[in-house]
Amino acid sequence: MAVTTTAVMTLTLSATIMILATLISKKINEDREKSSPFECGFDPKNSARLPFSSRFFLIAVIFMIFDVEIALLLPMPITMLTSNMKSWMIISTAFLLILIIGLYHEWNQGSLEWSN
Numbered sequence: 001m002a003v004t005t006t007a008v009m010t011l012t013l014s015a016t017i018m019i020l021a022t023l024i025s026k027k028i029n030e031d032r033e034k035s036s037p038f039e040c041g042f043d044p045k046n047s048a049r050l051p052f053s054s055r056f057f058l059i060a061v062i063f064m065i066f067d068v069e070i071a072l073l074l075p076m077p078i079t080m081l082t083s084n085m086k087s088w089m090i091i092s093t094a095f096l097l098i099l100i101i102g103l104y105h106e107w108n109q110g111s112l113e114w115s116n
Helices: 002-025 055-073 076-082 085-109
Strands: none
Touching: 055 085, 076 085
């Protein structure tokens, strides 16, 4: 019986503290601009059928590709210590060569230039 009472009191006290913290932390003056979402550089309050630049999405995809690439490059020096040096050099060189060829292709196509 004492364990149940202690659990109920703990739960009640926790809920009370969370509710008080929520009420105290509320901002009284909310700005319209700060409470509106901002997505991809266009106003979400306007019509959704307006044309927009597909450059936003192209740059986002390129960023994601190179972001994943960094996540794959960072552990390479650590894996060098625990793997066969010849196979590590072949795999690392092939990986970097693919990335450099991809970067050259994007640069050659003009995908990296914002003002077109």
